[in-house]
Amino acid sequence: MKKNSILTLFVVLILASCGKKEEQQMPAPTAxxxxxxxxxxxDAVVYQEYTANLEGQQNVEIRPKVTGFIQKIYVDEGQVVRKGQLLFKLETQTLNQDASAAKAMVQAAQVEVDRLKPLVDRKIISNVQLETAKAKLAQAKSAYGSIASNIGFGTIVSPVNGVIGSLPFREGSLVNSTSEMPLTTVSDTKMIRAYFSMNEKQLLFFNKTFKGATTAEKLKSVPEVSLLLVDNSEYDQKGKVVTMNGLVNPTTGTTQFRAEFKNPEGLLRSGNSGIIRLPIIQKDxxxxxxxxxxxxxxxxxxxxxxxxxxxxxxxxxxxxxxxxxxxxxxxxxxxxxxxxxxxxxxxxxxxxxxxxxxxxxxxxxxxxxxxxxxxxxxxxxx
Incomplete structure (x- = not known):
């Protein structure tokens, strides 16, 4: 029994010795x-982003000045047009008939003036009758001129260079000056205007960041802005913030700004949307x-x-x-x-x-x- 205890103690000592040896041989972890x-x-540049609506520099609604049927449409949606280019032709047959009648009235009034003039010269009749005839002649000429002008309004040309918008009416449609929808819209997109808004907190930060006693002075110190398109790409032209509304809209609590971007390749169109990125420099x-x-x-x-x-x-x-x-x-x-x-x-x-x-x-x-x-x-x- 004593021999077994000694043997057991000896085995334990050997195992403990081996464990210590293995522990000493394990390599220390390396860094x-x-x-x-x-x-x-x-210095760091932080970008503040604002949702923007894009419009052409000029968005001109084309409306008829006279009532008539659309006889001919000379353009198509999305077409680029020049100032003075023919867009629409309205049917003016009724106006032509009115013009013929008005012209006949002018001729009749002229004949009456010509008849009375020699009689007045010979003092056969009073000058009052001649002056009355002259007044009727002037009235007839005015009526004829008005109708002739309306006939001219039947030919509609573009007032600006731009791009044709939608065409809600087709040939044969009856239109007039009180129609709710315009014949089309011509957008001049050589310069695109991006409208965006700031809330009161953002506006306060803007006014603190960009110094100036007046709005014009503040806008001069604003750096160029960039425009993110709907595909998250950045437009290759930088823009400039040019206007800031002097009042806060009491309904929305926002103030509207306008930035302008050149559009030489016509990539941007009226009605597009984007995101204005305004850089703010934070120093040190x-x-x-x-x-x-x-x-x-x-x-x-x-x-x-x-x-x-x-x-x-x-x-x-x-x-x-x-x-x-x-x-x-x-x-x-x-x-x-x-x-x-x-x-x-x-x-x-x-x-x-x-x-x-x-x-x-x-x-x-x-x-x-x-x-x-x-x-x-x-x-x-x-």
Whole structure:
């Protein structure tokens, strides 16, 4: 019995000795390289976006001045037309008949004047009769001129250069000056106007950001704006904010602005929509790559490299984005070193090999072999 106890104790001692030997032989974990960036304050551009409705510089409704049937339509929807180009021809047969009757009245009045004039010259009749005949002649000429003008209104031409809109009426339709819908709309789209609105809070920020005693002075200090199209592409022409309504709409609580964009290729049309991007420059702010930020329970966090190249997570507060960066208003200071990639692989007190990123070209500056060996050796000692 005593022999068995001694044997058991001997086996336990041997196993414990082997375990310690294996434990001593296990290699210490080595530090891994991670890209890092040193925080420096810089200027950042933040874009404020507003939904915009696009209209041509001129949207002219084409309406008939006289009542008549549409005899001929010379254009089609979407067609580009020039100023003075023929658009519609209205049937004016009734007006032509009225014009013939009015012209006959002019001739009759002229004959009466011609008959009375020699009689007045010979003092056979009084001058009053001649003046009365002249007045009737003038009245007849006026009536004829009015009808002749109306006949001319039956030929409708474009008042501006532009693009033809919809054509709600067809040949044979009866139209008049009181018709609810116009014959068409001609839009001059060489210059496109983008209308957008700001609410009271946005307007207050706008007025604080862009200095000036008058609206004109404020608008002069506003930088060029860009336009995002419905496919999320950016329009290749920059625009300028040219007007701002001086009053706030009491119903909507908004103020309307107008920006203008050149449209040399006719890409934009009246009725389009888009998004105005207004750049706001924020000076001396802290920016960090969006890839460096992660969320925990709704809070934005980032890993900061501390002593011994060990990382610690910190809560940060951001205020918008600038390109692919967050603008940080609290939680980081100039000179802090942050991990910009691979946050999901880290936890507090993890030791890393920092690889500094060059901000100018976004390339990492790799550590030398000596630095890696030195860091790993330090980790092995610990």
């Amino acid at each position: 891994a390289p991670f890209p890092v960036q040193t925080i420096t304050k810089q 702010v802290v920016v960090v790559p969006q890839n460096a930020v992660f969320e925990v329970q709704g809070k934005q966090m980032i890993f900061v490299v501390g002593q011994g190249n060990k990382v610690q997570s910190k809560i940060i507060t951001t205020n918008g984005t600038s390109d692919l960066n967050f603008i940080v208003t609290d939680g980081l200071s100039e000179g802090d070193v942050i991990v910009v990639e691979g946050a999901s692989k880290l936890k507090n007190d993890t030791e890393i090999i920092p690889q500094q990123i060059d901000k100018t070209n976004s390339e990492t500056v790799a550590p030398t072999d000596k630095e890696i060996v030195k860091t790993n050796a330090a980790a092995a000692k610990k």
